[in-house]
Amino acid sequence: MRGKMFLASLSAAVLLILTGCTRVIASPSDELRMYSWYAEYDNGNTASLSFEDEKAFFSAENEDFSLSLSGLSVISDDRIIICDDNSRMNYTFGYQLYGDRVELSCNGSTITLDKNN
Numbered sequence: 176m177r178g179k180m181f182l183a184s185l186s187a188a189v190l191l192i193l194t195g196c197t198r199v200i201a202s203p204s205d206e207l208r209m210y211s212w213y214a215e216y217d218n219g220n221t222a223s224l225s226f227e228d229e230k231a232f233f234s235a236e237n238e239d240f241s242l243s244l245s246g247l248s249v250i251s252d253d254r255i256i257i258c259d260d261n262s263r264m265n266y267t268f269g270y271q272l273y274g275d276r277v278e279l280s281c282n283g284s285t286i287t288l289d290k291n292n
Contacts, residue, residue: 202252203252203253203270203272204250204251204252206272207226207250207255207270207272207277208226208250210290210291211223211224211225211226211290211291212224212225212277212288212289212290212291213288213289213291214286214287214288214289218237219237219238220235220236220237220238221234221235221236221237222234222235222236222279222286222288223235223288224277224279224288226248229247229248230245230246230247230248231244231245231246231247231248231250231255231257232244232245233245233257233266233268235286243261244257244259244266245257245259245260245261246258246259246260253269253270253271254267254268254269254270255267255268255270255279256268266281267281268280268281269281275289275290276288276289276290277290
């Protein structure tokens with residue numbers, strides 16, 4: 176009888192630990208914030224997007240152009256607004272999640288970033 180109670184208690188403890196480790200994704204914005212996103216393209220250009228608390232960090236680099244944004248962010252289910260600390264300007268990106276990829280769009284241009292786990 177003691178053995179069964181011990182196994183039942185151990186099973187319950189393991190189950191509680193495992194359920195505490197799962198991430199709950201309630202919306203696209205939650206999933207977007209949970210991960211960092213990165214891409215390196217064939218021509219050597221790079222782009223990245225990540226989040227920490229209420230701040231967003233975006234960078235894009237190619238041989239002729241470099242953009243780095245960081246600051247408070249507002250994220251809905253299809254838009255990201257980054258209030259850049261340096262320029263004091265707001266930048267708006269549309270986004271669409273596709274599993275392990277996100278498409279960011281701004282001013283008619285679209286880039287695809289991959290999820291970094």
